[in-house]
Amino acid sequence: MTSSRRARRVEVARIVPAEASVAFSWVADLRTHPRWIVATRLAGPAGPGPEIGSRYTMASGPGARRDPGSAMGRLVVPDRMVVEQLERPSTMQARVGRTRLRKLGPVLLGDAGFDVVPLDERRCRVVWWEEAHLAGPLPRAVTDPLVGLFLRQFMRISLSRLSRRLERPGR
Known part of the structure; x- marks a missing residue:
């Protein structure tokens, strides 16, 4: 029997040295995630770039980067997702950028996303949130x-890795 309650929200924020639209392009496009997300x-x-309805499978875990040409290996968790929301930020209009992904399993279910809050022309606050839970069989x-x-x-x-990456010229 599965529970219909929402997963506990986990949220981490960091001020990054980039204009909001630049940071948003890094967090909204899952193709850039291996460049800054650990073991992914x-x-x-x-x-193509992210659009509502785009589907991705990320592989995360200690073995994720060893042999990218192979199928999922031991200690690698497949994370299937579909993009459900994309709202680009605007520093000029003080508009927050938002992206939301639905996690489709087989291990994690729920939602995840990024909010990019413009601070000024050179900085923004990136909020990464997850409302994800294990698909089972153990109780939530x-x-x-x-x-x-x-x-x-x-x-x-x-x-932290994203912030260091965005500090570098040419990124």
């Missing part, structure tokens, strides 16, 4: 706290 690669074809009361701890650390490290 795009599994399958990249397709047991797994949600553990998933939350893991996600929070994973997100902190990855946003």
Whole structure:
């Protein structure tokens, strides 16, 4: 029996040294994620840039970067997602950029996304949030706290990497 309650929200934010539209292009386009998200690669074809309805499978875990040409291996979790929301930010209009992805399993279900808050022409605040839970078979009361701890650390490290990446000229 599956629970219909929402997963506990995990959220990590970081001020990054880039104009909001630049940061948004990095977080909204899953094809750039392997360049800054820890132990992650795009599994399958990249397709065009993000659009509502675009589907992606990311492979995450300790073995994700070892052999990108192989099928999912041990210690690699497939994360299938579909883009459900894309709202580009505007520094001039102080408009927050938002992207939301629906996680389709087979391991994680729920929603995830990024909010990009313009601060000025050279900085923005990137908020990465996840409302994801394990598909089963263990009860969510047991797994949600553990998933939350893991996600929070994973997100902190990855946003730190994004910030360092955006500091570099030519990125």
